[in-house]
Amino acid sequence: GENVEQHPSTLSVQEGDSAVIKCTYSDSASNYFPWYKQELGKRPQLIIDIRSNVGEKKDQRIAVTLNKTAKHFSLHITETQPEDSAVYFCAASTNQAGTALIFGKGTTLSVSS
Amino acid sequence: DVKVTQSSRYLVKRTGEKVFLECVQDMDHENMFWYRQDPGLGLRLIYFSYDVKMKEKGDIPEGYSVSREKKERFSLILESASTNQTSMYLCASSLGDRVKAFFGQGTRLTVV
Numbered sequence: 159g160e161n162v163e164q165h166p167s168t169l170s171v172q173e174g175d176s177a178v179i180k181c182t183y184s185d186s187a188s189n190y191f192p193w194y195k196q197e198l199g200k201r202p203q204l205i206i207d208i209r210s211n212v213g214e215k216k217d218q219r220i221a222v223t224l225n226k227t228a229k230h231f232s233l234h235i236t237e238t239q240p241e242d243s244a245v246y247f248c249a250a251s252t253n254q255a256g257t258a259l260i261f262g263k264g265t266t267l268s269v270s271s
Numbered sequence: 272d273v274k275v276t277q278s279s280r281y282l283v284k285r286t287g288e289k290v291f292l293e294c295v296q297d298m299d300h301e302n303m304f305w306y307r308q309d310p311g312l313g314l315r316l317i318y319f320s321y322d323v324k325m326k327e328k329g330d331i332p333e334g335y336s337v338s339r340e341k342k343e344r345f346s347l348i349l350e351s352a353s354t355n356q357t358s359m360y361l362c363a364s365s366l367g368d369r370v371k372a373f374f375g376q377g378t379r380l381t382v383v
Contacts, residue, residue, distance in 0.1 A: 159330070167311070190370050201361070201374040202314070247314060251370045258304055258329065259363075259372055263313035 160185040162250050164262025171238050173271045181248035181262050182230040188250040191224060191231045196245045238269045277362050277375040284382050290349040292378050294362030301367050303345035305337065308359040320345055352382045
């Protein structure tokens, strides 16, 4: 089955800096890669996703890149703000009916002002 | 707006009890999932269902079972609760072959 590794487990940055979180996956059939943000005490929320026919996707200050050959994908947050502090999870799936997202272990991002 | 609702936010149960965690979604989603969240271990898949009465084991199904009698409801059952099942349980749902999943608010279960 799919296995997703995520690094780093914790990340501390100063406000305004960039943050990068990296994930690798094992199943070459995976073709859907979402990122979820979980604020303290709240449910995970989808913030951005990418499919395997796209190499990069941006949404304001966040972007995701995908390298299918190397089987890794990354989340980039620019101009970080204190409200970006949260746990971020990457996931992978084959995007077929009857399949499930497999998640990484999460990255705790702390943005200090 | 998709709504996934878990019946309890907090539960305290005794060792050996049979425990039911309920999840309901209101968007006619085919797929429903149960994950367990523990610090440092992320979200681990327990079971999922892609249709009524259908179920598939995830990565950590031992000690758990599930029931999906209606499309909107997916129940997680702990047959005989143990202290190592103390955890946050998250339900999620998604539409057909679109794996974009929406999560419930979570149930924090403590087994004493």
